Amino acid sequence: MMNQVKxxxxxxxxxxxxxxxxxxxxxxxxxxxxxxxxxxxxxxCLNICYALNRKLDDLFWVQSEETKHEKIADER
Amino acid sequence: MMNQVKxxxxxxxxxxxxxxxxxxxxxxxxxxxxxxxxxxxxxxCLNICYALNRKLDDLFWVQSEETKHEKIADER
DNA sequence: ATATTAAGTAATGTATATGTTACACTGTGT
DNA sequence: ACACAGTGTAACATATACATTACTTAATAT
Numbered sequence: 001m002m003n004q005v006k007x008x009x010x011x012x013x014x015x016x017x018x019x020x021x022x023x024x025x026x027x028x029x030x031x032x033x034x035x036x037x038x039x040x041x042x043x044x045c046l047n048i049c050y051a052l053n054r055k056l057d058d059l060f061w062v063q064s065e066e067t068k069h070e071k072i073a074d075e076r
Numbered sequence: 077m078m079n080q081v082k083x084x085x086x087x088x089x090x091x092x093x094x095x096x097x098x099x100x101x102x103x104x105x106x107x108x109x110x111x112x113x114x115x116x117x118x119x120x121c122l123n124i125c126y127a128l129n130r131k132l133d134d135l136f137w138v139q140s141e142e143t144k145h146e147k148i149a150d151e152r
Numbered sequence: 153a154t155a156t157t158a159a160g161t162a163a164t165g166t167a168t169a170t171g172t173t174a175c176a177c178t179g180t181g182t
Numbered sequence: 183a184c185a186c187a188g189t190g191t192a193a194c195a196t197a198t199a200c201a202t203t204a205c206t207t208a209a210t211a212t
Binding site: 043 | 118121126131132133136138143
Binding site: 016 | 157158159160161168169
């Protein structure tokens with residue numbers, strides 16, 4: 001589950017702990033989400049968005065496997 | 077947890093059962109998500125997006141309580 | 153050298169998302 | 183009147199998100 005949380009957090013100049021505090025979870029949860037091994041709840045995704053002043057698609061959108069090919073075709 | 081799933085599903089002319097089949101969950105799960113009593117996982121949100129050809133912000137974005145006021149102020 | 157901060161990760165417990173089965177209600181068609 | 187499709191919802195079981203605690207490593211500062 002790839003995402004842009006780590007990039008956005010660093011751009012916002014926050015530590016994992018600071019982001020965790022602002023989103024109401026523990027640092028460990030943030031770490032696992034950034035590493036991509038977790039499948040976070042929508043509510044947590046939204047809280048991360050609020051803390052980083054982003055929207056869902058900025059941080060969490062991933063293209064479906066099927067439409068990836070169309071994208072490649074578009075780029076040609 | 078308000079969302080636009082029901083609207084988008086009806087616009088796509090799908091039943092809850094059809095959407096459930098396409099997203100790999102049961103009809104009950106779709107029903108509860110549409111009703112807003114569930115806090116679905118990101119993976120399920122993405123699968124619903126794929127099935128309805130939408131993006132996360134279209135179906136699942138909800139403004140934070142704090143920024144709601146700013147929005148209202150903007151509209152004045 | 154030592155202390156401190158940021159981050160990765162493992163073990164264990166709890167809360168909850170989701171599945172399964174089943175029943176009820178509403179509307180529509182016959 | 184009956185059948186059926188679509189939906190809401192409840193009870194119970196299972197998987198997993200998330201918390202808690204704790205250990206480790208790397209980097210930086212004193």
